[in-house]
Amino acid sequence: MKDIYQVIDRALLTEKGTRLAEEENKYLFRVNPSANKLEIKEAVEQLFKVKVVSVNTMNRQGKKKRQRTASSGKTADWKRAVVTLAEGNTIDFV
Template identity: 50%
Template sequence: MKNLYNVLKGPCLTEKASLLQEEEGQVVFNVHPKANKIEIKRAVELIFNVKVKDVRTANMHGKQKRVGKTIGFTSEWKKAYVTLSEGEINFVDEL
């Protein structure tokens, strides 16, 4: 990944993500499938001007969906759990 703005696709806005943000100071992002932890950490630190403590990633598999007789799959994507350092503000509320 050359461009850091292509690494982050957007925030993952779910109930679990909001609970993690409130309780543990973690933010969840949808990221590019080929992005690694180092690129994700750099992108979050440079774009949002915060200090990142830890990054965990998870590959999410596409679910089977059916429309009429046709059966297909939703696209696969990658999710990153970013833990902010102590004293950092929750910046996703401003998005």
């Protein structure tokens, strides 16, 4: 198993993530692209001392970027995890 600090990159604080946290007790994290659902579940449980019910993941494609010149590139691909917590558990990011 990977180190828990290598599995979870950071929490995603977005409008959608805030709504999910308030209404459905789900939290968004940016995770290592090679991490699987079991590793993500164990990392969240150890870091935040909560009970995780389920983990959904999605691979997000990087966006194309272009400079003012002819050169162009792309941002890195990344992976997002939606973690559902058990009833009564919450994560406070403040």
